[in-house]
Amino acid sequence: MVTDRSGAEGYVGRVCFKTGPPRRLGIELEWTVHHTEDPSRPLDPAALAAALGDHAPRTLRPDSPHLALPRGGTVTVEPGGQVEISTPPESSLSRLHAGTASDIDYVADRLAGAGLRLGDHGCDPHRPARRVLHTPRYAAMERAFDRIGPHGRSWMSGSAGLQVCLDAGTTDRVAARWTALHRLGPVLVALFANSPRQAGRDTGWASSRVRTWFDTDPSRTHPPPPGDGEAGSWAGRILDTPVLFVREGEDMHDPPAPVTFAGWIAGAPGAPDRPPTYDDLDYHLSTLFTPVRARATSKSATSMPSRPATGSPPLPY
Structure with missing residues (x-):
């Protein structure tokens, strides 16, 4: 059980910032x-x-063996049917590029054989967002984001991006690397913005994906205030973010009332009727979608494939 805030913050720091020489890198790429x-x-x-055949995830095809791609990448599918390739960690940028390019070509060829193609933009310029995966997690996310506004559905089911994954680095360099990633984020958004149209209309934004992403749930998607992008503030951000839903087996339950994870620990009004566990904290970590995030390496934190435990800047083009 998680019994106090300081213990929870210490846990987040330990599992999210695995320090050491920065040797590995990976990437996750999504397409409509x-x-x-x-x-x-x-x-x-x-x-x-x-x-996708036997590479399809079980969220799309329950009986799939979910085989890796020829160069080791893993296919997942986002709520609106967006295809994602997650690479295994590599120690060489050239090997990462070669393997990823080969797996992209392989997936594109398989889709072409079925009369499908990968999209070219960060937001679907043709269709309104429509969820095609019906999992408890995605249904709970949709319910939560609908209470805030319309952008959650567009972000979940009608947009695509890419995320660079890096090792956190040595203890003496983590803070500097973390700060640099926050400062580079706006530059990368400007360089890669390519989604001025969404669902058949011009939005007035160079990156409609940024608009939908940031407006989905500012508590869990916005970057920190200027000057507060410190590695040491990550644990506090985690605990002060509202609980999106509570996992009970395969089911996802809405909390009785809005409550942060710190509030759940303290038994605040609106907290679930049981104390949180570290498994709950791991899962809560997987519900933050900030531009730079440190990912837990605990096995229960996420169903995503293995990756570096990193501060990693998604490029929300």
């Missing part, structure tokens, strides 16, 4: 998926599952 002959046609999830 379209029918080649008519990109505005709603995506057929059955066609996508058939195209």
